[in-house]
Amino acid sequence: MSLEVKIKKKLKEFTLESELNVETGCTGLMGPSGSGKSITLKCIAGVETADSGRIVLDGKILYDSEKKIDLPPQKRKIGYLFQGYALFPNMTIEENIKIGLRAKGFPKDEIEQKTNDMMKRFHIEELAKRYPRQISGGQKQRTALARMLVCEPEVILMDEPFSALDEYLREQMQDELSNMLAMLDKPAILVSHSSKEVENLCDKKYHIQRGHMERATLL
Ligand SMILES: Nc1ncnc2c1ncn2[C@@H]1O[C@H](COP(=O)(O)OP(=O)(O)OP(=O)(O)O)[C@@H](O)[C@H]1O
Structure with a gap:
């Protein structure tokens, strides 16, 4: 590639x-x-x-x-990890990860599945309902990585x-x-x-x- x-x-x-x-x-x-x-x-x-x-x-x-x-x-x-991560402050961690999949029109159950898999992979499943201001720097970075990778970029x-x-x-x-x-x-x-x-x-x-x-x- x-x-x-x-x-x-x-x-x-x-x-x-x-x-x-x-x-x-x-x-x-x-x-x-x-x-x-x-x-x-x-x-x-x-x-x-x-x-x-x-x-x-x-x-x-x-x-x-x-x-x-x-x-x-x-x-x-293309997966883009922005400077400062650019997480949406008014969305929970879970919603931040789902947003790209929603924009791409994935079916609801597939969005749930992929988001849960990613949160497990990055050890952030317990943070699903929190907002970016309620998590640490490392957790923010994991969330941003999860959000980037959930769309399976090339x-x-x-x-x-x-x-x-x-x-x-x-x-x-x-x-x-x-x-x-x-x-x-x-x-x-x-x-x-x-x-x-x-x-x-x-x-x-x-x-x-x-x-x-x-x-x-x-x-
Ligand atoms: N959309 C744009 N149109 C025109 N000029 C721009 C645009 N975006 C940035 N610039 C200018 O282009 C130059 C390069 O900006 P860029 O953001 O790529 O720098 P950088 O190397 O990433 O810097 P840093 O390490 O500080 O993040 C700067 O002079 C900036 O002001």
Whole structure:
């Protein structure tokens, strides 16, 4: 399974020129603040649109400016773990996980089944009826991961998934994430400011600076 990205997008201060190939396994994306990491992920997910280029997942075109193809986010099969998780504060943990499945029109009993399976897998079933403000940082991250994976994405995008966690929890969640990625066997992109995190979790990395992306070597 592979994801090929070659896109351009004019931003206020520079032009983003993202070019990366991601295979099964985890690819790190590093760079200074404001260099174009999040917007690259958003273009891949389809919540932002590039000005030109192509995004191809296993031969399937998600975006092609010349062919005028631009699949909406719900047709891209991409899981996006947002910076800060973006859980809906007015929905319970359970409802937060169900929302994507509802949007995709799954039947009610299948939604229940899939949500319960995911909550068990991430050890959050006891939190089902609580709201995001009533759970810890690690539990929020588990909820966000469950919400992302319940829709069975083909590609996983993670924007600084550990930045909100303290050091102890960060190491624990890194281990969990590493096991999960190995089990899923899908391409993943991890945006991070930490070389250590990328060295631990990724088998490939890119650097981006003012919108210009280059492959870098892991230590
Ligand atoms: N939709 C948009 N249209 C135009 N410019 C944007 C848009 N979104 C972000 N930008 C600008 O593009 C640049 C890159 O932003 P981006 O959010 O990708 O940075 P980043 O590398 O993820 O930074 P950080 O590490 O701080 O999260 C910034 O200068 C930002 O102000």
